[in-house]
Amino acid sequence: MTCFYLIIYQLNSLKLDQKTKTLIKRAKVARLATVDQKSHPYVVPVVFVFHENSFFIPLDEKTKSVNPKKLKRVKNIGRNPNVTLLIDKYQNDWEKLFFLMIHGKAVIVDSKNSKIMNKVHKLLISKYPQYKKIGVGNSCIKITPHGITHWGHSN
Known part of the structure; x- marks a missing residue:
């Protein structure tokens, strides 16, 4: 029997089940969604790590047309x-x-x-070995969750 499930966490303190933690880690x-100055959604794909109940997205040293601190997502x-x-997985199954x-x-x-950034850098380099060559950068976006909606299809 297959079933859909929907779990909504309203967070005062983040207590995720092991399955959710595993999905995040893997x-x-x-996709990071922000809102621009005209109240339009702005969505970009990002890499991330999860540490101490927060998500960290690097403002890395990949080639960009502007200084990382002037990126639209940062201004927003x-x-x-x-x-x-949004973390998701699509498969034909x-x-x-x-x-x-x-x-x-x-x-x-x-x-x-520096203490948190050193740890986040190590986690990012471990998860994304490409950062050994291009550099993680000196700043990142930290997201402190206040709610998570989790949907899935399981056997």
């Missing part, structure tokens, strides 16, 4: 810190689909928070 890409967060991070929709507040953290 996911390599997510400066105006409105409410964000959504629809019994293996899932998504996690994380609602939270975002801030930019940088080398001033």
